[in-house]
Amino acid sequence: xxxxxxxxxxxxxxxxxxxxxxxxxxxxxxxxxxxxxxxxxxxxxxxxxxxxxxxxxxxxxxxxxxxxxxxxxxxxxxxxxxxxxxxxxxxxxxxxxxxxxxxxxxxxxxxxxxxxxxxxxxxxxxxxxxxxxxxxxxxxxxxxxxxxxxxxxxxxxxxxxxxxxxxxxxxxxxxxxxxxxxxxxxxxxxxxxxxxxxxxxxxxxxxxxxxxxxxxxxxxxxxxxxxxxxxxxxxxxxxxxxxxxxxxxxxxxxx
Numbered sequence: 001x002x003x004x005x006x007x008x009x010x011x012x013x014x015x016x017x018x019x020x021x022x023x024x025x026x027x028x029x030x031x032x033x034x035x036x037x038x039x040x041x042x043x044x045x046x047x048x049x050x051x052x053x054x055x056x057x058x059x060x061x062x063x064x065x066x067x068x069x070x071x072x073x074x075x076x077x078x079x080x081x082x083x084x085x086x087x088x089x090x091x092x093x094x095x096x097x098x099x100x101x102x103x104x105x106x107x108x109x110x111x112x113x114x115x116x117x118x119x120x121x122x123x124x125x126x127x128x129x130x131x132x133x134x135x136x137x138x139x140x141x142x143x144x145x146x147x148x149x150x151x152x153x154x155x156x157x158x159x160x161x162x163x164x165x166x167x168x169x170x171x172x173x174x175x176x177x178x179x180x181x182x183x184x185x186x187x188x189x190x191x192x193x194x195x196x197x198x199x200x201x202x203x204x205x206x207x208x209x210x211x212x213x214x215x216x217x218x219x220x221x222x223x224x225x226x227x228x229x230x231x232x233x234x235x236x237x238x239x240x241x242x243x244x245x246x247x248x249x250x251x252x253x254x255x
Contacts, residue, residue, distance in 0.1 A: 011089030015189030019215035063116030146247035209252030
C-alpha cells in the first residue's frame with residue numbers, strides 16, 4: 001500500500017495555516033500540523049482525520065525556540081518523509097513609528113518570521129536533499145515588497161522571507177527541490193488582532209470599507225502551486241483583494 005504524501009504546515013491553529021490544512025487534507029495529503037496552542041491543534045487533528053480519513057500528527061512547540069523545534073521534530077518518526085513544507089507561521093506585533101516601537105515586539109517578529117522559518121527549514125531540507133524531491137512554500141507578504149509607514153521591522157522580516165526564498169531556490173536547484181513564495185495583501189484573519197495586541201476594534205477597522213481576502217483564498221493558491229507538473233515551479237505569487245493595488249493603495253468606501 002502506497003502511503004500518502006506528507007506535508008508539514010506551520011502555524012495551523014488559525015487563519016491561513018488552518019485553511020491550508022483543510023485544503024491539503026481534502027486533497028489527500030497526510031499532515032504534520034504545528035502551533036503553540038495544543039487544544040486547537042488536537043481539535044484540528046481530530047476534525048481532519050474524521051472528515052478526510054488522512055493521517056494527521058499534531059506537533060506543539062514554539063517555532064521561536066530552536067531547542068523546542070529540535071526536540072519535537074527530533075521525535076517525529078516521519079520527519080524524513082516530509083515532501084512539502086509550508087512555512088506559514090508569522091505575525092506582526094505593533095504599528096508604531098520606529099522611534100516608539102516596543103523592542104519586545106521587534107524580537108517577537110524577528111524570532112518568528114525569520115528565525116523560526118529558518119529553524120524549521122534547516123531540520124527538514126536535508127531529508128529533501130537526500131530524497132531528491134520536495135517543495136517548500138514560504139508565506140511572504142506585500143510588506144516584503146512595499147515598506148509602509150509604521151511597518152518598519154515587520155516589513156523588514158517579510159523582505160527577509162523574500163530573500164531567503166530566493167536563496168533557497170538557488171541553493172536547492174541542483175537537488176530538484178521546488179521553492180515558492182506566496183505573498184498576500186490584505187487578508188482578514190487573526191493577523192490584525194495580534195498586531196494590535198488583542199484590540200478587536202482596531203483590528204476590525206483595518207478591513208472596513210472593502211472586501212479583503214480570506215484565508216481560503218491563500219489556501220487555494222497554495223494548492224495550485226503544489227499541483228503544478230514536475231517541470232513547473234511557481235517562484236513567486238503576489239495576491240491582492242480587488243480593492244487593493246499595493247500596500248499604499250486601497251479603494252475603501254467608508255460611510
